[in-house]
């Protein structure tokens with residue numbers, strides 16, 4: 058199934074464009090009016106040449122198409138860019154499953170890698186990086202709390218000496234946990250601190266919020282990453298414009314981020330931005346945060362739980378509210 062959107066000054070013209078390009082078979086999955094410029098947008102899906110029906114499928118093509126249409130609707134709702142949406146639909150099309158959640162999960166599984174952060178030592182140091190206010194410091198507090206509860210040796214280091222109150226914020230949590238907070242003023246000091254840590258332990262490093270479009274800020278962050286030998290894990294608020302999020306993912310990917318944590322899922326309805334960032338920079342999806350409370354912790358994410366977040370209306374009542 059192919060998904061495409063058409064914009065025109067009137068709804069009729071947008072519909073006409075869709076029919077012209079996709080043909081009369083096209084199914085309209087969403088229509089919206091852009092209140093800022095008064096244009097109309099029609100998103101339509103069309104079946105591509107169907108693969109041969111496998112002999113054991115009993116020719117169950119009709120329900121599968123219905124499931125695909127629900128998925129196409131969801132992808133439009135989430136604002137997933139067309140390229141990525143078309144690939145997700147193709148992957149969902151390749152599985153024989155009537156439940157839209159499981160079909161979307163199959164697409165997500167094919168398009169993304171899922172790799173939660175380790176919770177036991179030994180593991181390489183983790184540095185949380187990302188734009189200001191993404192949830193890095195709360196994230197460090199969540200990771201440190203989980204490690205303490207699992208009776209791991211934990212080291213917490215902050216490099217965020219830039220923002221007023223940055224050190225005090227993380228210190229409030231390390232004090233409650235009975236941990237010493239280490240402060241690294243510069244990359245050299247961070248390297249020394251890492252070398253001094255007892256093994257096996259879990260080391261978590263907080264960083265200052267960085268503007269992805271400021272080369273100097275990215276360079277400063279890169280120097281800390283390099284000196285520490287830590288894995289830089291990008292933290293992003295899950296909402297946001299998909300095109301913007303692609304660029305943000307790209308910027309942090311360029312200084313070594315290879316995994317991604319989404320925060321604020323409790324206040325996010327549309328995941329197109331989050332998926333775009335991961336897709337563009339080939340970031341593995343690690344964990345999610347669904348609450349500001351440190352005790353809530355990070356949750357692991359997998360294709361099925363992500364699909365449930367994206368299509369909550371298809372989640373059985375007994376499974377609602379589970380990640």
Ligand SMILES: Nc1nc2c(ncn2[C@@H]2O[C@H](COP(=O)(O)OP(=O)(O)OP(=O)(O)O)[C@@H](O)[C@H]2O)c(=O)[nH]1
Pocket residue numbers: 188189190191192193194195196217220223264265266267320321322323324346347348349350
């Ligand atoms: N609702 C909600 N709020 C969150 C979540 N994660 C973090 N927050 C809130 O987001 C705000 C910023 O969190 P911080 O951890 O201070 O963000 P930061 O990335 O360290 O910010 P800087 O150090 O300024 O770059 C705080 O008010 C947090 O409570 C979440 O999953 N859900």
Ligand SMILES: [Mg+2]
Pocket residue numbers: 193194195217223263264266
């Ligand atoms: Mg912070």
